[in-house]
Amino acid sequence: MSSSVYAHIRRNPRFAELVARRTRFAGILAAVVLVIFYGFVLLVAFAPELIGKRLFEGSNLTFGIAAGLSQFILFWVLTLVYVRRANGEFDDINSEVVRAAWKAEK
Secondary structure, three states, X not given: OOHHHHHHHHHOHHHHHHHHHHHHHHHHHHHHHHHHHHHHHHHHHXXXXXXXXXXXXXXXXXXXXXXXHHHHHHHHHHHHHHHHXXXXXXXXXXXXXXXXXXXXXX
């Protein structure tokens, strides 16, 4: 693409909206991940008795192991949510912006 097409894209208000939406959404997801991850670390540091507690009598599975595995599952789900939104809403806006820039160029 030529630099004039890029200039059209940068001037498009929908592009600014796309960048703002994507940044806000990624920031929210990142904050969720950090809170969950560091919450678990803090739980390990300040409540080891809870982490070591067995889920039920006679089980080898502890709350800490279940919580740690749950984190991985949740992180995969959050990744899926981001990919779905990126491939749907964000790609639609992106395509619209690029089409508008090519039309303006011609």
